[in-house]
Amino acid sequence: MEAEKAKKQWTVQELVGWTTGFFERKGLVKPRLSSELLLAEALKLDRTLLYTRWNAPVETAPLEAFRAYIQRYVEGEPIEYILGYRWFMTYRLEVNRDVLIPRVETEELIEWVAGRENGRSRRFLDLCTGSGAIGIALARAIPEATIVASDISEMALDVAQRNARTHQVYERITFYRSDFLDGLDNLIGPIEVVVCNPPYVGENDRHKVNPATLSHEPWLALFGGPDGLDFYRKTVENAPRLQGKRVYFEFGFDQKERLETLFSSVGTVAFKKDMYGQWRFLSIDIHS
Numbered sequence: 389m390e391a392e393k394a395k396k397q398w399t400v401q402e403l404v405g406w407t408t409g410f411f412e413r414k415g416l417v418k419p420r421l422s423s424e425l426l427l428a429e430a431l432k433l434d435r436t437l438l439y440t441r442w443n444a445p446v447e448t449a450p451l452e453a454f455r456a457y458i459q460r461y462v463e464g465e466p467i468e469y470i471l472g473y474r475w476f477m478t479y480r481l482e483v484n485r486d487v488l489i490p491r492v493e494t495e496e497l498i499e500w501v502a503g504r505e506n507g508r509s510r511r512f513l514d515l516c517t518g519s520g521a522i523g524i525a526l527a528r529a530i531p532e533a534t535i536v537a538s539d540i541s542e543m544a545l546d547v548a549q550r551n552a553r554t555h556q557v558y559e560r561i562t563f564y565r566s567d568f569l570d571g572l573d574n575l576i577g578p579i580e581v582v583v584c585n586p587p588y589v590g591e592n593d594r595h596k597v598n599p600a601t602l603s604h605e606p607w608l609a610l611f612g613g614p615d616g617l618d619f620y621r622k623t624v625e626n627a628p629r630l631q632g633k634r635v636y637f638e639f640g641f642d643q644k645e646r647l648e649t650l651f652s653s654v655g656t657v658a659f660k661k662d663m664y665g666q667w668r669f670l671s672i673d674i675h676s
């Protein structure tokens with residue numbers, strides 16, 4: 389019986405059906421979609437093309453790859469790291485464990501910034517670029533924009549550069565390794581707008597972080613000191629170098645009041661809610 393099972397030629401339909409049920413029993417969300425995405429990846433196909441092969445048998449090599457993906461997925465690895473990509477707005481971005489998986493709320497930050505800055509500003513700094521999500525989306529949204537994208541992680545910058553090439557904005561983005569604003573002196577002068585999604589989880593709140601995030605995403609991308617506010621404080625310390633510039637930040641859902649207090653001494657602050665009605669974004673026009 390076991391030998392017969394091993395010999396069995398699974399079709400695409402059977403594999404999707406079996407895996408969907410397996411994921412359902414494990415309590416995983418969107419079991420059908422996940423099984424289709426993982427099988428499509430194993431077959432190196434676009435997911436929509438699975439249906440053109442619905443009754444075709446799956447060869448040994450993709451079947452083995454699919455089994456390995458299933459194993460990783462049920463062990464809690466984010467599907468984006470297994471697939472090696474994440475859709476961000478309309479851009480398929482490469483992601484790996486050196487970069488944070490870009491979040492949907494960051495898409496709202498881009499929409500806000502692009503809506504306010506398109507036709508108004510041309511020179512942007514994407515500070516803490518990670519996968520390059522912000523810089524690339526801004527470069528695509530604002531055709532005349534030139535961008536400096538920086539991160540402390542060389543490995544993240546490699547990913548960001550590959551993503552910029554894929555989305556044909558590499559020529560308009562200068563990538564630079566830096567510890568936040570330190571070392572950007574030669575590049576910061578002409579910048580009009582800084583956009584930053586810094587690490588903002590408080591180390592004291594580690595127990596509140598989703599376990600899959602904690603086990604798989606880079607801690608360098610998550611934690612911003614004991615209360616999560618280190619990078620905002622560094623911005624205030626650097627205010628003299630940012631005079632006359634507008635700075636946009638994403639921040640944690642419970643940080644608005646503290647950030648209002650922090651930033652009101654250095655500029656004019658405006659806040660924005662996300663689609664769930666939480667305060668998640670701010671802009672500061674730094675006083676000259």
Ligand SMILES: C[S@@+](CC[C@H](N)C(=O)[O-])C[C@H]1O[C@@H](n2cnc3c(N)ncnc32)[C@H](O)[C@@H]1O
Nearest residue numbers: 490516517518539540541567568585586587609
């Ligand atoms: C929350 S992630 C944001 C990534 C990306 N911008 C996004 O929105 O998806 C924060 C990024 O900050 C980077 N980072 C952490 N400490 C840094 C530092 N001292 N200087 C510059 N970048 C830093 C991390 O490597 C990570 O890529």
